[in-house]
Every structure is written in structure tokens, then in C-alpha cells.
Amino acid sequence: xxxxxxxxxxxxxxxxxxxxxxxxxxxxxxxxxxxxxxxxxxxxxxxxxxxxxxxxxxxxxxxxxxxxxxxxxxxxxxxxxxxxxxxxxxxxxxxxxxxxxxxxxxxxxxxxxxxxxxxxxxxxxxxxxxxxxxxxxxxxxxxxxxxxxxxxxxxxxxxxxxxxxxxxxxxxxxxxxxxxxxxxxxxxxxxxxxxxxxxxxxxxxxxxxxxxxxxxxxxxxxxxxxxxxxxxxxxxxxxxxxxxxxxxxxxxxxxxxxxxxxxxxxxxxxxxxxxxxxxxxxxxxxxxxxxx
Amino acid sequence: xxxxxxxxxxxxxxxxxxxxxxxxxxxxxxxxxxxxxxxxxxxxxxxxxxxxxxxxxxxxxxxxxxxxxxxxxxxxxxxxxxxxxxxxxxxxxxxxxxxxxxxxxxxxxxxxxxxxxxxxxxxxxxxxxxxxxxxxxxxxxxxxxxxxxxxxxxxxxxxxxxxxxxxxxxxxxxxxxxxxxxxxxxxxxxxxxxxxxxxxxxxxxxxxxxxxxxxxxxxxxxxxxxxxxxxxxxxxxxxxxxxxxxxxxxxxxxxxxxxxxxxxxxxxxxxxxxxxxxxxxxxxxxxxxxxxxxxxxx
Numbered sequence: 244x245x246x247x248x249x250x251x252x253x254x255x256x257x258x259x260x261x262x263x264x265x266x267x268x269x270x271x272x273x274x275x276x277x278x279x280x281x282x283x284x285x286x287x288x289x290x291x292x293x294x295x296x297x298x299x300x301x302x303x304x305x306x307x308x309x310x311x312x313x314x315x316x317x318x319x320x321x322x323x324x325x326x327x328x329x330x331x332x333x334x335x336x337x338x339x340x341x342x343x344x345x346x347x348x349x350x351x352x353x354x355x356x357x358x359x360x361x362x363x364x365x366x367x368x369x370x371x372x373x374x375x376x377x378x379x380x381x382x383x384x385x386x387x388x389x390x391x392x393x394x395x396x397x398x399x400x401x402x403x404x405x406x407x408x409x410x411x412x413x414x415x416x417x418x419x420x421x422x423x424x425x426x427x428x429x430x431x432x433x434x435x436x437x438x439x440x441x442x443x444x445x446x447x448x449x450x451x452x453x454x455x456x457x458x459x460x461x462x463x464x465x466x467x468x469x470x471x472x473x474x475x476x477x478x479x480x481x482x483x484x485x486x487x488x489x490x491x492x493x494x495x496x497x498x499x500x501x502x503x504x505x506x507x508x509x510x511x512x513x514x515x516x517x518x519x520x521x522x523x524x525x526x527x528x529x530x531x532x533x534x535x
Numbered sequence: 536x537x538x539x540x541x542x543x544x545x546x547x548x549x550x551x552x553x554x555x556x557x558x559x560x561x562x563x564x565x566x567x568x569x570x571x572x573x574x575x576x577x578x579x580x581x582x583x584x585x586x587x588x589x590x591x592x593x594x595x596x597x598x599x600x601x602x603x604x605x606x607x608x609x610x611x612x613x614x615x616x617x618x619x620x621x622x623x624x625x626x627x628x629x630x631x632x633x634x635x636x637x638x639x640x641x642x643x644x645x646x647x648x649x650x651x652x653x654x655x656x657x658x659x660x661x662x663x664x665x666x667x668x669x670x671x672x673x674x675x676x677x678x679x680x681x682x683x684x685x686x687x688x689x690x691x692x693x694x695x696x697x698x699x700x701x702x703x704x705x706x707x708x709x710x711x712x713x714x715x716x717x718x719x720x721x722x723x724x725x726x727x728x729x730x731x732x733x734x735x736x737x738x739x740x741x742x743x744x745x746x747x748x749x750x751x752x753x754x755x756x757x758x759x760x761x762x763x764x765x766x767x768x769x770x771x772x773x774x775x776x777x778x779x780x781x782x783x784x785x786x787x788x789x790x791x792x793x794x795x796x797x798x799x800x801x802x803x804x805x806x807x808x809x810x811x812x813x814x815x816x817x818x819x820x821x822x823x824x825x826x827x828x829x830x831x832x833x
Contacts, residue, residue, distance in 0.1 A: 319561045344641050349675040370698025420678060424734040428765060436764045504756070511752030511772060513812070514805060515615055517568065518752075518773045521804040522614030524569050535573050 266317070266325075309531040312523055354391075357384035437473050439466035472500045552822040560815065567811045568804040576803035586778035589747045589768025592718065593626055596745075600717040601633040601706065605732065606643035606650075608724035612751050613646060618798035619749040619776035620646065620722045621654045622783045625795050627720075628659040629787035633706055635716070637692075638673040639680060639727040644696060647672075653794055665695075665704045672696030677727040678735050685713045685739040714743040722749040730757055733765045749775065777802045 314329035356363040356371055357380040364371045374380050390409040397406035443462030447455050478490060479497030486494045528535035582590070596602060604623065608616045627634055636647040647670060655662055662668055671692045674680045683691040688710055694700055701707045713719070713736055723729035729748035737746045745767045750758050752772035762769050770779050776798030789795035 320558060341641075345675075348641055348673060353675065368698075370694055372693040372700055420682065421734075424738040428734045428738045428761075432765055433760055436760070508753075508756045511755055513752075514772050514774065514809075515752035517805055517808045518614045518801055520565075521568050521572065521801045524565075524572050524804075525800075528569075528572060535575070 265320075269313070305530050309527055312527060354384055354387060357381060358388070437469065439469050441466050441470065471496070476500050549822050549825045552818060553826055563811060563815075564808060567807045571803035571807050572800075574803075575800075576807070577799055578802060578806055580777045580781040580799060580802065582778040582782050583775075585762065585769045585771060586775050586782060587768075588763060589749075589770055589775075589779060590626070590782040592745050592747050592767040593623075593630065593632075593720075596630070596632055596717045598631045599633065601635060601710075601715060602627060602718040602720065603635045603637060603713070603716045604647075605637045605639060605719065605721045605723075605728075606647040607639045607721050607728035608646060608751075609640050609642035610646070612724035614801070615751050615773050615776070616722050616724060616749055617646065617650070618773065618796075618801070619770045619779055620650050621797065622776065622780045622795050623720055623722065623749065624650050624654045625658055625789055626779075626783045626787060628655055628662060629783075632718075634668040635706065636668065636670045636672075637680075637684075638671075639677060639731070640724070641673050641675075644670070644672040658790055658794075665699065666706055669701075669704055669706050670696045671701075678731040681713075681727075681731055681735040682739075685736060688712050688715075712740075714740055716744050718745045718747065720747050720749070723754065724751050725754050728754070729766070729769075730761075733758075733761050737765050749779075773798050773801050773805065 311329050311332070314325045315333075317323055318326040351363065351367060352371075356368065357374075360371060360374065360377060360380075390412060393405050394409040395406075397403050441463065443459040443466055444456045445459045445462065447457070449455055475493050475497035477497070479486075479494040479501065481490070481494070484490055525535070593602075604620075604627070606620065624634065636651070638644045638647060651668070651670065655668065664670070672695065674691060676683075680691060688707075689701055692701060695704060701710075709715075719732055719736055721729040721732045723732075729746075729750055732746055732748070737744075746765065747768040747770075748758055748766055749770040750772070755769065755771045758766060758769055770776055780795055780798045783789075784792070784795060793800075
């Protein structure tokens with residue numbers, strides 16, 4: 244083929260892109276493995292048991308889950324439409340699931356069942372317990388009903404201030420619930436736990452029943468590190484005193500403790516993420532491909 | 536080879552490192568996890584003090600006592616937490632403890648069901664629902680659920696998850712509040728979870744029961760301050776699960792090690808992936824230091 248200038252030209256159709264070929268190859272590989280697996284099971288007559296027990300819908304579910312997993316993984320190579328589809332499905336399904344679950348686990352048993360127990364028992368929850376105080380339940384459930392309505396007023400074009408009242412109540416109740424337990428468990432108990440002996444001893448009883456006390460080196464190290472760590476980190480957050488001299492050095496030590504803590508937290512997070520990836524691979528290899 | 540040639544070669548290597556497409560790192564990380572799974576790599580686990588403390592706390596509960604296990608996670612965290620939940624239920628059933636299952640997370644109930652189906656029923660068929668274990672399921676209300684459980688359990692859970700009234704369940708006969716349990720175990724992925732059990736359960740009844748927790752790696756930083764005073768034991772992420780599985784397997788071998796052994800299986804990929812990460816961090820730092828202009832601004 245020649246152009247007007249007489250130069251040789253090639254076909255102008257776009258060549259298939261590399262990553263498209265890659266995904267087609269991977270999909271073909273996956274399908275081939277599955278076909279081989281089924282063929283091998285059929286040949287050996289071992290298709291019963293696990294293979295036969297696996298229903299069609301289970302198989303479809305495994306394939307959908309596997310393809311969705313690969314679709315999400317595909318983002319690591321490059322942003323692509325398959326990833327976008329998988330991401331949108333995940334978000335949509337999650338939102339819908341949570342909405343339905345909240346309706347059936349909260350609104351129906353906690354509100355509708357108290358407003359109209361007979362109706363709910365007849366049509367929705369036959370196992371709903373019969374309350375000894377239905378009138379009291381009905382009256383009390385009007386409170387969350389009204390407050391819920393006020394909260395939804397936020398979506399109305401006018402009078403959005405009405406939604407502030409239930410929010411205020413949520414904040415007040417939450418603070419009330421938490422303040423005493425936080426004081427006891429997060430404040431007083433933590434202070435008590437910090438008061439460790441700097442020189443620790445362990446005690447044991449010998450054959451004659453005599454108590455023997457011995458120096459606990461690592462217990463002492465733990466006590467010293469704990470106390471020094473708490474004091475130095477608290478000093479770092481002491482902003483009303485300029486961080487100079489002894490205060491500055493202690494605050495500097497506090498930064499070291501904080502950095503080590505952040506490093507430990509990051510390491511634990513990495514471990515969690517690796518576990519999630521390992522579990523996905525386990526699923527792909529075992530459930531989908533059956534090769535591990 | 537002359538010094539100049541060596542420098543040129545080093546620069547070439549550093550140049551490759553600094554220009555390396557990050558997708559090669561993704562591929563290396565993928566392989567570092569996939570290959571150990573395919574080769575079924577397992578390494579010995581040496582239980583640490585927190586796993587031992589959790590094991591000992593359960594061992595200290597008198598045989599036949601009732602304990603509460605709260606499944607405060609969902610499938611998103613199951614990779615880390617299901618191994619420890621399975622080992623925990625097997626351990627408690629092996630000690631003939633009676634178990635009450637609850638969930639502060641909506642999908643925790645399904646995780647508890649799964650554990651009952653895969654661990655309790657096949658390994659401990661003698662356990663009867665309502666007599667030896669009760670599945671109470673999920674209740675909305677976060678820490679409010681624990682608050683009410685601490686004062687009036689039948690009011691919070693008038694029925695079990697199957698709809699049976701709790702007065703008809705022999706295991707919960709006479710149970711009024713959390714004080715009836717000798718131990719509370721929360722397998723927890725975040726809020727609400729183990730922290731809330733410490734604050735509102737242990738806080739309300741400090742001497743009534745022990746609390747132990749299994750936690751994701753992300754969340755455990757919030758729980759460590761409570762150990763060992765308010766939390767007797769913590770299982771830290773999949774490493775804690777693997778250590779705990781080792782302790783449980785030593786004393787109470789399970790008929791199927793693929794169920795009580797998931798944590799140890801997942802530690803193989805952990806080791807290889809961590810070695811890769813350490814190597815990459817060292818290489819990255821070498822490349823950064825070698826790439827600095829000599830005598831220039833830093």
C-alpha cells in the first residue's frame with residue numbers, strides 16, 4: 244500500500260495494546276488450567292465428591308470473586324476500565340448491603356417491632372418475643388422515631404437547624420457513656436500500670452517452702468524503659484515550656500520513643516496487609532485454580 | 536578493572552535502581568507471597584509472652600465454666616483473625632468450656648457461624664447448641680450493647696440468633712449479666728471491639744472475669760497499654776495467631792491441621808515478603824545515598 248507521495252504505508256488499524264494481550268493471555272491460562280482440571284477429574288473418574296458437590300452457583304461465585312480479585316489487582320499494572328468496574332461494584336454492593344443490614348438489624352427489631360409488634364411478628368419476625376410492657380415500649384420508641392425524623396430533616400430545603408438537636412443528643416449521650424469508663428480504664432488504670440518498680444524481683448518457693456527472691460533483669464529493663472518512655476513522651480507534648488536544655492533533651496528522647504512506636508505500628512500494618520494478600524492468593528490458588 | 540570502570544558500573548547499577556519501574560517491585564512482592572503458598576512453606580513458631588498469656592488465661596478457667604466469645608470483625612479482617620478465632624474455639628471446646636457467642640459487628644455473626652460449622656461441629660460433635668454453646672448473634676448499639684450486658688443480659692438478648700427465647704436455653708439459665716462469665720474473649724478488628732470490652736465490660740466489673748483479645752496488626756497499638764493489667768492476653772495479628780495455634784496444637788491436637796493451622800500457613804509468605812521488604816529498603820537507601828551529589832547541597 245502506498246500513500247499519495249508514493250511512500251509505503253502499513254495498515255492504519257491500531258495495534259492491540261500490550262496490556263490487553265497480557266490480560267487475554269492470563270485469562271486464557273486460567274481457563275486452560277480449569278479445563279485441564281475438570282478433564283483430569285473426569286478421566287480418573289474422581290469427579291464425584293468435592294467436584295460434584297460444588298454446585299453451579301458456588302462455581303459461579305468463585306469465578307466472579309476470582310475475576311473481581313484479578314480486576315482489583317490489575318490496578319497495580321495500570322489504571323484500567325476493568326479496575327474501575329470492579330471498584331464501582333465493590334462500593335455499590337457494600338453500600339447496599341450495609342443499608343439493608345441496618346434496616347433489618349436495627350430499624351425492624353429496635354423500632355418497628357416496638358411500634359407495631361403484632362404486625363412485625365406476623366409478617367417479618369415470627370420469633371419476636373412478646374413484651375411484658377408493650378405500651379411502655381411503644382411510647383419509648385417514639386423518642387428515637389421523632390429524633391430520627393429530625394435528623395433526616397437535614398435533607399430538607401428549609402429548617403436544617405432541626406437536625407442539630409438529635410446530633411447534640413448523640414454527642415451528649417456518647418460523651419456521658421464514655422467519660423466514666425475512660426476516666427477509670429484509660430486514665431486511672433493507665434497511671435497505675437505506669438507505676439512499675441524500676442528494680443524488679445521474681446519470687447519462687449524452694450523444696451523446703453522458703454521463698455527465694457531473685458533479681459529480674461528483663462523485668463527491671465521493662466520497668467525503666469516504660470517509665471522513661473512515658474515521662475519523655477509527655478515532656479515532648481509539654482508545649483508551655485520551651486524545649487531547651489534538660490527539657491529539650493528529654494523531649495528529644497520522647498521523639499525517639501514516638502518514632503519507634505510509629506515504626507512498630509507501621510510494621511504491624513504491613514504484616515496485616517501482607518496477610519490480606521496471602522489470603523487472596525490462597526483463594527485464587529486453592530478455590531479457583533485448585534493448584535495448592 | 537580500573538577505579539573509573541568500577542564507578543561507571545556502580546553508577547549504572549544505581550541508575551537502574553533509581554529508574555526501576557515500581558511494577559517490578561509489585562511483581563516481586565506478589566511472587567514472594569505466591570511462591571511460599573504454592574510450595575507450602577512453613578517455619579517453626581516460638582510462642583511469645585502475649586500468646587502464652589492468652590493460652591494460660593484460658594487454661595486457668597475451670598473446666599465446665601461459661602465464657603463469652605465476641606466476634607467483632609467481618610470478612611475484610613478474616614485473613615488475620617479467623618485463624619485465631621478457630622484456634623480459640625477449638626482450645627475452649629477441648630477444655631470443655633461452655634461458650635456464648637456474640638458479635639458487635641454485623642457480619643461477626645456470620646464469622647461465628649462459620650467457626651461453629653468448621654471447628655466446633657466437626658471437631659467437637661459432643662457440643663450441643665443451647666446446652667454447651669449458644670449463638671446470640673449481632674446486636675446494634677456498639678458499646679451500648681456491652682453496657683447493657685453488664686447490667687441485664689436478658690434485656691439485651693431476649694432471643695438467641697435462631698429466635699429461641701433465652702429462658703428456654705439451659706446454658707443461659709440464671710444468667711443475668713456479664714458476671715456469669717469467667718472469661719471474655721474478643722476477636723477484634725477495630726471499633727467496637729476489644730477496647731470497648733475493656734472499657735465497658737472490664738471497667739464495670741474489674742474482678743468478675745478475665746479479658747483476652749485477638750487483634751489485627753493495625754489495631755493492636757490501641758490495646759497494648761491495657762496488657763497485662765486489664766487485658767490478660769493479646770494475640771497480635773497473624774503472628775499471634777500462629778504462636779497461639781502452636782500452643783493449642785501441642786496440647787490439644789486438632790483432627791484437621793488445615794483448619795487449626797491457617798495462621799502458621801500464612802507466616803511462610805510473611806517471612807519471605809518481609810525479607811524482600813528489608814532488602815528493598817536497604818537497596819533504596821543505598822541508591823539514595825550513592826545518588827547524592829558529592830560535596831553538593833544535601
